[in-house]
Amino acid sequence: MEIEQTGLKDCLIIKPRVFEDPRGYFFESFNQNTFEEKTGLSGRFVQDNQSYSSYGVIRGLHAQTGEFAQAKLVRVTKGEVLDVAVDVRPSSPTYGKHVAVRLSAENKLQLYIPRGFVHGFSVLSETVEFLYKCDNFYNKASETGVIYNDPDLNIDWLIPEGMESISDKDLLLKPFAELKHI
Template sequence: MKVKPLSIPDVLLIEPQVFGDDRGFFYESFNQNKFEAALGHKINFVQDNHSKSVKGVLRGLHYQLPPKAQSKLVRVIQGEVFDVAVDVRHSSPTFGKWVGEILTGQNKKQLWIPEGFAHGFLTLSDTAEFLYKTTDFYSPEYEQSIIWNDETIAIKWPFDEHILLSSKDMLAKSIEMARLF
C-alpha cells in the first residue's frame, strides 16, 4: 500500500496494492499492522458504516467533538464521490483549509481523516456505496455539522447545482458559528 500525505499532511491518501487479471481482482482493504505502521501509532476502530447515495447527494460536513471525537478511514466500493476533509482545529496552521479527493470503486483509494476534521462527500455517479471505519461510536450529542457551502472555507465542489441534503445538513452552521476543536 502507498500512503501519501495531502496538502494538509494529517490527512492521508491510501492506495492499496491491487492484484487483478481477467478473473477480477484482489486487495487487502485493511491490514491493522500495515495501517498502524503508516500512521506511526496504534489505532482502534470500533464501528463500520455503509451508506448508499444517489447522484447529487452531499453528506456532511460532519465531525464529533471530544470526548467522542472520531477518526475515519473512508472508501467507495461502487460509484464515485468527491470526498472532503476540513481542518476544524483552532490551534492548527491549516485551520479552515480543506482537501478533496475523488474516491471510486475503480481506483480503490482510501482517505484517512483524523480527529479534528469535518468530513463530507458529494456523490458524482448515478449511485455510490461508501464505507468507513470510525475510532469512536456515533454520538449525536457530540456531533457537529458545518454547512457544505460555507463561504469562509470555499470548497470547490465539482458541481453545486441540484445538491440533495438531509434536513439535518440543511441546518448546519458556518464555521464561524460552529463548535470546533
C-alpha cells in the same frame, strides 16, 4: 499499501496494493499493523458504517465532539464521490483548509481523516456505496458540523447549482465561523 500526504497534517490518501488477473482483483482494504507501521497513527477502529446515495447528494460536513471525536478511514465500493475533509483544529497551521479527493470503486483510494476534522462527500456517479471505519463510537449528543456551502471554506463539490440534494438536518448546520471546537 502506499501513503500519500494531502497537505493537511495526518490526513492521508491510502492506495492499496491491488492484485488483478483475468478473474478479477483482490486487495487488502485494511491491515492495522501495516497502517500503524506506515503512518505512525493508531489503526484501532471500532465501528464500520455504510451509506448508499444517488447523484447530487452532498452529505456533511460532519464531526463528533469531545470524548466522542472520531478519526475515519473512508472508501467507495460502488460509484464515485468527491470526499472532503476540513481541518478544524484551532492550533493547526492548516486550520480552515480543506482537501478534496475523488474516491471511486475503480481507483480504490481511501482517505484517512484524523480527529479534529469535519468531513463530507458529494456523489458524482449515478449511485454510490460509501463505507467508512471510525475509531470511536457514534454519540448523537456529540454531533456537530459545518454547512456544506460555507463561503469561508469555498468548497467546490462538483455538483451543478440546483442539482444538489441536501438533507434537512444538514441544511441546519452552522457556518464555519460559528463552529465550536471539536
